[in-house]
Amino acid sequence: MECSFALTGKDYVLVAADTTSARSIIKMKVDEDKIKTLSPHLLMAYSGEPGDTVQFAEYIERNIRLYHIRNLYPLRPQSAASWIRRALAESLRSRQSYTVNLLVGGFDTADKTPHLYWIDYLGTMATVPFAAHGYGSYFASSLLDRYHNPDGTLEEGLDALRRAIDETAKRLVVSPGKYTVKVVDKDGVRVIDL
Amino acid sequence: MSIMDHNGGSVIAMAGKDCVAIASDLRLGAGAQTIAMNFEKVFPVTDRLYMGLPGLATDVITLREKFRYLTNMFHIKESRPLQPSTFAHLLSSTLYERRFGPYFCEPVLAGLELTPSGTYQPYIAGTDLIGCLNFAKDFIVAGTASDKLFGVAEGLWEPDLGPEDLFETISQTLLNSVDRDAYSGWGAIVHVITADKVVTRTLKGRMD
Amino acid sequence: MEAISHAGTVLGVLATDGVVLAAEKKVTGKLLDLSASKEGGYGGSGEKIFLLNSNVIGGVAGLTADANSLVNYARSAAQEHLLNYNEDIPVELLAQRLCDLKQGYTQYGGLRPFGVSLLYAGYDPHYQFQLYHSDPSGNYSGWKATCIGANNGTAQSLLKQEYKDDITVEDAIGLVMRTMSKTMDSTTLGSEKLEFATLTLDPVTKEPKAKIYRPSEVDVLLKKFDLAKKDEDAEMKTA
Numbered sequence: 001m002e003c004s005f006a007l008t009g010k011d012y013v014l015v016a017a018d019t020t021s022a023r024s025i026i027k028m029k030v031d032e033d034k035i036k037t038l039s040p041h042l043l044m045a046y047s048g049e050p051g052d053t054v055q056f057a058e059y060i061e062r063n064i065r066l067y068h069i070r071n072l073y074p075l076r077p078q079s080a081a082s083w084i085r086r087a088l089a090e091s092l093r094s095r096q097s098y099t100v101n102l103l104v105g106g107f108d109t110a111d112k113t114p115h116l117y118w119i120d121y122l123g124t125m126a127t128v129p130f131a132a133h134g135y136g137s138y139f140a141s142s143l144l145d146r147y148h149n150p151d152g153t154l155e156e157g158l159d160a161l162r163r164a165i166d167e168t169a170k171r172l173v174v175s176p177g178k179y180t181v182k183v184v185d186k187d188g189v190r191v192i193d194l
Numbered sequence: 195m196s197i198m199d200h201n202g203g204s205v206i207a208m209a210g211k212d213c214v215a216i217a218s219d220l221r222l223g224a225g226a227q228t229i230a231m232n233f234e235k236v237f238p239v240t241d242r243l244y245m246g247l248p249g250l251a252t253d254v255i256t257l258r259e260k261f262r263y264l265t266n267m268f269h270i271k272e273s274r275p276l277q278p279s280t281f282a283h284l285l286s287s288t289l290y291e292r293r294f295g296p297y298f299c300e301p302v303l304a305g306l307e308l309t310p311s312g313t314y315q316p317y318i319a320g321t322d323l324i325g326c327l328n329f330a331k332d333f334i335v336a337g338t339a340s341d342k343l344f345g346v347a348e349g350l351w352e353p354d355l356g357p358e359d360l361f362e363t364i365s366q367t368l369l370n371s372v373d374r375d376a377y378s379g380w381g382a383i384v385h386v387i388t389a390d391k392v393v394t395r396t397l398k399g400r401m402d
Numbered sequence: 403m404e405a406i407s408h409a410g411t412v413l414g415v416l417a418t419d420g421v422v423l424a425a426e427k428k429v430t431g432k433l434l435d436l437s438a439s440k441e442g443g444y445g446g447s448g449e450k451i452f453l454l455n456s457n458v459i460g461g462v463a464g465l466t467a468d469a470n471s472l473v474n475y476a477r478s479a480a481q482e483h484l485l486n487y488n489e490d491i492p493v494e495l496l497a498q499r500l501c502d503l504k505q506g507y508t509q510y511g512g513l514r515p516f517g518v519s520l521l522y523a524g525y526d527p528h529y530q531f532q533l534y535h536s537d538p539s540g541n542y543s544g545w546k547a548t549c550i551g552a553n554n555g556t557a558q559s560l561l562k563q564e565y566k567d568d569i570t571v572e573d574a575i576g577l578v579m580r581t582m583s584k585t586m587d588s589t590t591l592g593s594e595k596l597e598f599a600t601l602t603l604d605p606v607t608k609e610p611k612a613k614i615y616r617p618s619e620v621d622v623l624l625k626k627f628d629l630a631k632k633d634e635d636a637e638m639k640t641a
Contacts, residue, residue, distance in 0.1 A: 071495060073528050075487065082488035086259075089252050093295065110527040118229055123252035124201065126222050126230035141227065263485045270453065270477050 003136030012185035013105035018176030039074035042106035049099035077106030089123025202377030204337030205246030207304035210360035216304035243305030248337030250298035278305035289325030339375035412461035420571035420602035421523035425450035455480035458524035463551035493524030505540030525610035593617035
């Protein structure tokens with residue numbers, strides 16, 4: 001089943017999402033990238049109802065890009081997250097709502113700080129030091145509560161992330177096999193090989 | 195479980211002598227799972243009026259943003275702050291607009307109303323999720339711990355408390371009530387409003 | 403455009419740690435009721451300088467009724483942005499919003515354009531302090547120091563001579579005051595002829611802080627720079 005994790009550290013945000021694309025009990029694909037790079041310093045991991053996820057993520061991606069083109073600078077993470085949350089909150093009360101859960105992580109180049117937002121399909125948004133969606137969240141929340149260090153180095157952050165992923169692999173019956181991991185810091189977005 | 199209880203959280207407001215206080219817990223949950231321990235549910239409306247919004251978190255944020263928009267527009271066009279009694283009716287009609295598809299929040303107001311003689315009078319009020327106003331002289335409670343809050347507040351509150359005593363009363367009421375509620379807790383934030391200033395304190399509760 | 407060249411001068415100077423705005427009021431006279439501007443509101447008398455958002459002050463020159471309508475539009479646009487993005491509107495974006503509106507009236511027939519030029523003094527985290535000017539056609543541009551309204555040529559050249567890139571708000575206030583006193587028709591200044599505002603950062607919160615001076619505060623400022631109207635009775639007595 002789908003799992004996504006994210007955590008902040010000293011001047012960076014780590015975002016991880018599994019790579020399986022499934023229909024019912026069948027895996028259709030095992031190398032799907034479910035983390036979009038919305039702007040040079042902004043990442044969004046998405047999961048939820050198949051179909052809704054990609055449609056919604058692309059809608060967000062194109063609108064954030066449009067703002068960047070029009071204004072020459074991109075939206076700051078806090079503003080982007082607020083706008084995305086509103087899109088979901090308005091969708092919730094429409095005839096057909098998007099069932100999409102998000103982790104939005106970004107580095108604010110204006111005040112040089114990392115930001116992470118937990119957003120669910122209802123349009124609930126929380127500013128958090130670490131976050132998770134899916135069944136993996138039951139293991140990750142408690143592990144990250146214990147081992148997360150908000151001022152940790154990237155290595156420390158990756159160690160904490162590995163713990164969460166390994167525990168999920170060990171304890172969850174329907175655990176995903178592979179994850180994409182991305183980090184965003186002052187230099188932008190990079191893919192990390194765990 | 196009702197949708198009102200999905201994210202958890204509680205708010206209480208109390209009237210004192212020439213002062214009012216309003217407080218909330220800091221938990222944000224998704225059912226039984228705790229997502230965040232820094233989710234404030236009380237927001238400033240003017241310098242002398244605060245609004246607490248317990249309920250479904252998506253609507254808490256949406257309403258907070260909506261009322262910030264409405265009060266800012268009032269403030270900038272009228273060049274004067276909204277009075278609590280005026281805001282209460284704005285609140286009521288805004289909620290009733292969604293009578294058959296409501297915002298799942300039960301707002302609580304605490305503020306000081308400017309009287310014609312230039313003094314300030316304590317004002318607290320609450321509404322249900324479709325905007326039925328409820329004025330009280332003593333206290334207003336709402337959220338997942340509201341039943342416990344009613345009991346403890348009934349026991350601890352007394353008339354004409356000063357700012358410091360009111361702070362102690364509201365803090366003890368909230369902390370002891372949320373200890374008996376699985377969906378509220380993880381610390382609290384308390385605002386005590388007097389005519390010349392607002393004192394905000396963050397409390398640690400039983401962080402478990 | 404004609405209306406703007408006769409309108410009261412509005413002057414803006416961008417400093418390293420803030421922006422300064424001053425405006426000459428044309429509607430004066432001892433029968434004018436100014437009691438509303440003495441207390442309450444944002445300060446100022448609301449003829450030339452307006453608070454557009456918590457991070458932007460606007461100065462207007464031209465048809466007053468048109469200006470009021472644009473100020474209203476700007477305030478709505480800024481609050482709309484706050485609602486959508488949970489941040490104060492970036493200054494240039496606010497200028498763009500008004501210019502999109504103004505441009506529309508130059509393109510479609512049947513309606514006349516807004517006869518208003520504006521100065522925007524603002525702050526945002528992207529470009530820090532900024533000063534913009536927009537004209538009725540919908541053009542806008544960023545400035546270090548500029549001027550709109552009557553005698554703007556004179557003021558412009560004075561500013562060009564005296565402006566320095568590392569000017570502070572303190573010095574900018576002086577520069578604005580001196581330039582204003584030279585461009586205005588009357589020889590002496592008083593709060594009934596002048597509106598004044600600054601935008602700085604709050605030293606504690608680091609949030610932008612707009613200050614539109616009340617008439618009494620303007621008089622204090624004028625006295626400080628020795629530009630105040632001399633009390634005629636006092637002069638008579640000493641003479």
